[in-house]
Amino acid sequence: MSLRITVLGRGAWGGTLLRLWERQGHELRSWSRRDGGDPAALLQDCDLVVVAVSMVGVTPLGLGLRGHWPQGLPLLSCSKGIDLDSLCTASQLWRRHLPALPLAVLSGPNLAEELERGLPAASVLSSDDPALARRLQEQLRTPHLRLYTNADPIGTEAAGALKNVIALAAGISDGLGLGANAKASLLCRGLAEIAVVLQALGGQPTTLYGLAGLGDLLATANSSLSRNYRFGSLLAEGCDEATALARIGATVEGPRTARATLALAVREGWQLPICGQVVRLLAGELEARQAVQELMQRDLRAEAAA
Numbered sequence: 001m002s003l004r005i006t007v008l009g010r011g012a013w014g015g016t017l018l019r020l021w022e023r024q025g026h027e028l029r030s031w032s033r034r035d036g037g038d039p040a041a042l043l044q045d046c047d048l049v050v051v052a053v054s055m056v057g058v059t060p061l062g063l064g065l066r067g068h069w070p071q072g073l074p075l076l077s078c079s080k081g082i083d084l085d086s087l088c089t090a091s092q093l094w095r096r097h098l099p100a101l102p103l104a105v106l107s108g109p110n111l112a113e114e115l116e117r118g119l120p121a122a123s124v125l126s127s128d129d130p131a132l133a134r135r136l137q138e139q140l141r142t143p144h145l146r147l148y149t150n151a152d153p154i155g156t157e158a159a160g161a162l163k164n165v166i167a168l169a170a171g172i173s174d175g176l177g178l179g180a181n182a183k184a185s186l187l188c189r190g191l192a193e194i195a196v197v198l199q200a201l202g203g204q205p206t207t208l209y210g211l212a213g214l215g216d217l218l219a220t221a222n223s224s225l226s227r228n229y230r231f232g233s234l235l236a237e238g239c240d241e242a243t244a245l246a247r248i249g250a251t252v253e254g255p256r257t258a259r260a261t262l263a264l265a266v267r268e269g270w271q272l273p274i275c276g277q278v279v280r281l282l283a284g285e286l287e288a289r290q291a292v293q294e295l296m297q298r299d300l301r302a303e304a305a306a
């Protein structure tokens, strides 16, 4: 069945999804900030709104759409991160602006450039409403994008947000030439930190080892197509945050998510050593090699602890 889909945010990810679903015979309309104009005008006569703006764009968009949302129109949120002002995920922000919204989240190992080239990938459609997740799974799958469902949007978002911080750290590790042992250790300990956040926010442990968790971590931490990974390699070369961001010239969610997660960790009493070192490195408090050395010299502990 052909859907009338409105995509809000036509960056790398929104643009790729738009072309993917257009090729499937769906009817697509889109808005991006650079277009100007009023995105609320695109909410009428449509079956689904897909939001693919970066995290900083969610609140302004939510404020603009409040009061204009047609009852029952579902929103599919594709933004990955934790907002630095509110310390919320994208779906938590959408719920604040539009409380009665039918809401789903799309997340998984989905580097836009690979999908653009027609390479196969899988992803998770997550919603508290299982019927909505199943319906979108059926309607939005493509021959190259296989969709699974889960009923854990907060866990799915926590995993998708935190993998960017660990992928950034993986870029630092590879940039410093620390080798395969260090990288594997970093990813395992990073996964333990993602687990702390995911479980504290009420997510399910199975999500951690699924596509949105381990799956996206592996893709992002091992590919130079990832902006977060490349950002980390630039930090390892000695670039500061502003220079690295300017060199990449596109959204890099890891730095703001690292700061937001650390703020949550301080508030909630979580131990997140890798995330903490990333934030200190971003603040220019230490150099990359020193950050690694300090992680290696932490007090010894059981593997089950973060």
Ligand SMILES: NC(=O)C1=CN([C@@H]2O[C@H](COP(=O)(O)OP(=O)(O)OC[C@H]3O[C@@H](n4cnc5c(N)ncnc54)[C@H](OP(=O)(O)O)[C@@H]3O)[C@@H](O)[C@H]2O)C=CC1
Pocket (backbone or CB within 6 Å): 008, 009, 010, 011, 012, 013, 014, 032, 033, 034, 035, 052, 053, 054, 055, 056, 057, 058, 060, 061, 078, 079, 080, 081, 110, 111, 112, 113, 250, 251, 253
């Ligand atoms: N690229 C990828 O492979 C994937 C990305 N994602 C996630 O999707 C989100 C978008 O990433 P991506 O498309 O790659 O990034 P891009 O940098 O390519 O595009 C960012 C998008 O966000 C919009 N935007 C930024 N700030 C605002 C704002 N204040 N108000 C409204 N819109 C804003 C931009 O609008 P404009 O350019 O018109 O100004 C643009 O549409 C991120 O959260 C990312 O983690 C998820 C899966 C895969």
Ligand SMILES: O=C(CO)COP(=O)(O)O
Pocket (backbone or CB within 6 Å): 080, 108, 109, 110, 111, 112, 164, 167, 216, 219, 220, 225, 226, 227, 228, 229, 251, 252, 253
């Ligand atoms: O989320 C992504 C792939 O799943 C995109 O990662 P980057 O934002 O690091 O490019």
